[in-house]
Amino acid sequence: MSPSFRAGAREGFRLCLPVSVGIIPWALVTGLAMVGAGFTVVQAMGMSLIVFGATAQLGTLPLIVAGAPLWLIVATALVVNLRFVIFSAALARPLSGGTLAQRWLCGYALTDGVFATTLEHLRSEPDPQRRLGFYLAPSLWCALIWQTSTLVGVLAAGSIPRNWSLEFMASIALLVLLVPMSKVRPMLLAMIAGGALAVLLRGMPLRLGVMVAILGGIAAGFAAEHWQARGASR
Amino acid sequence: MSDEWTLWLTFILIGLLATTLPRASFIVLGERASLPEVLLKALRYAPAAALAAIVVPDLVLVGGAVDVFNPKLGGAIAAVLATQVSRNPWLPFAAGMAALWVLR
Numbered sequence: 332m333s334p335s336f337r338a339g340a341r342e343g344f345r346l347c348l349p350v351s352v353g354i355i356p357w358a359l360v361t362g363l364a365m366v367g368a369g370f371t372v373v374q375a376m377g378m379s380l381i382v383f384g385a386t387a388q389l390g391t392l393p394l395i396v397a398g399a400p401l402w403l404i405v406a407t408a409l410v411v412n413l414r415f416v417i418f419s420a421a422l423a424r425p426l427s428g429g430t431l432a433q434r435w436l437c438g439y440a441l442t443d444g445v446f447a448t449t450l451e452h453l454r455s456e457p458d459p460q461r462r463l464g465f466y467l468a469p470s471l472w473c474a475l476i477w478q479t480s481t482l483v484g485v486l487a488a489g490s491i492p493r494n495w496s497l498e499f500m501a502s503i504a505l506l507v508l509l510v511p512m513s514k515v516r517p518m519l520l521a522m523i524a525g526g527a528l529a530v531l532l533r534g535m536p537l538r539l540g541v542m543v544a545i546l547g548g549i550a551a552g553f554a555a556e557h558w559q560a561r562g563a564s565r
Numbered sequence: 566m567s568d569e570w571t572l573w574l575t576f577i578l579i580g581l582l583a584t585t586l587p588r589a590s591f592i593v594l595g596e597r598a599s600l601p602e603v604l605l606k607a608l609r610y611a612p613a614a615a616l617a618a619i620v621v622p623d624l625v626l627v628g629g630a631v632d633v634f635n636p637k638l639g640g641a642i643a644a645v646l647a648t649q650v651s652r653n654p655w656l657p658f659a660a661g662m663a664a665l666w667v668l669r
Contacts, residue, residue, distance in 0.1 A: 438589025
C-alpha cells in the first residue's frame with residue numbers, strides 16, 4: 332500500500348463516517364426481515380455475505396417465500412440493481428488505476444452511500460492510488476458495519492415473537508427508499524404504473540406479473556420524461 | 566420454504582448475476598465499454614418501478630383480493646408520513662410497526 336493510498340483511505344474514511352452510521356438501521360431491519368421470512372441464522376448470514384445488497388435481499392424475500400421460479404427471483408434482483416450499472420460506469424475512470432483483483436473488490440463493495448458521497452471528490456483527485464484508497468477504505472468499512480449490524484438483527488430476531496410481524500419492516504424499508512424517488516414526476520409515474528400493474532396482473536402464472544409490471548413501469552417513466560421534455564421545449 | 570440447496574443456489578445466483586456483476590461491470594471492464602444513452606436513461610426508472618411492483622401488492626392485497634382498508638396499508642401510510650416529519654432513520658420503522666399493531 333503506497334503512502335498516497337493510505338492518505339486517500341484516511342480522507343475517504345473520515346468523509347463517509349456519517350454514511351456508515353446511517354446504514355446501521357437498514358442492516359438491522361434486513362437481518363430481522365430475513366429471519367421473519369423463515370431463514371435460519373446461517374442462511375440469513377449466508378445471504379447477507381453472498382448478496383450484500385439490502386434492496387436485492389429485501390426485494391426478493393417475498394418471492395423466495397412464495398416459491399417463485401429461480402429465474403424470476405434473479406431477474407427481479409437484477410432489475411432492482413440496474414442502478415449499479417450506471418454507478419459502475421461513473422466509477423470506471425476514477426478507479427481505472429487499480430489491479431483487476433482490486434477492481435473486482437471495488438465492484439463487490441459498491442454501495443449507494445459511498446458512491447454518492449465520494450464521486451465528486453474522485454472526479455477531481457488526480458492521483459490514481461489516492462482515489463483507490465479514498466473509495467475502497469470507506470466501502471470496506473461500510474461492508475463491515477453492514478455485516479455486523481445484520482448479524483445483530485438476525486440474532487435479536489430470534490427473541491422476538493412471530494406475531495409481531497417483523498417481516499413488515501422489509502416493506503417499510505422499501506417504502507422509505509421510494510419516498511425520495513417519488514419527488515421526481517416521471518419517477519413517480521414509473522412507480523404508480525409498476526405498482527398498479529403488479530396488482531392487476533397478480534393472477535399471471537409463475538408471478539410473471541411482477542416482471543411485466545416492472546417493464547411497464549420503466550416504459551411509463553421513460554415516456555413521461557419524453558413528454559415532459561417536449562412540453563418544456565414548446 | 567423450498568429445500569436448503571435451492572435456497573443457497575438462489576443466494577449464489579442473486580449474488581453473482583444480480584448484485585456483483587452489475588456493480589463490477591464497468592469498473593472491471595474499464596473505459597473500453599459504454600452503454601447507449603437511451604438505455605442509460607431508461608435504466609434510471611428500473612429501481613423505482615421494481616420496488617413499487619414488489620411493495621404495492623403486499624400493501625393492498627389481503628388473501629389475494631384488493632382491500633385498501635387493511636392494517637398494512639395503514640402502517641405504510643404512517644411510515645411514509647414519518648419520513649416527512651423527521652430525518653430520524655428509525656422513525657418510519659417505529660411509526661409503521663406501531664400503526665400496524667394498533668390497527669390489527
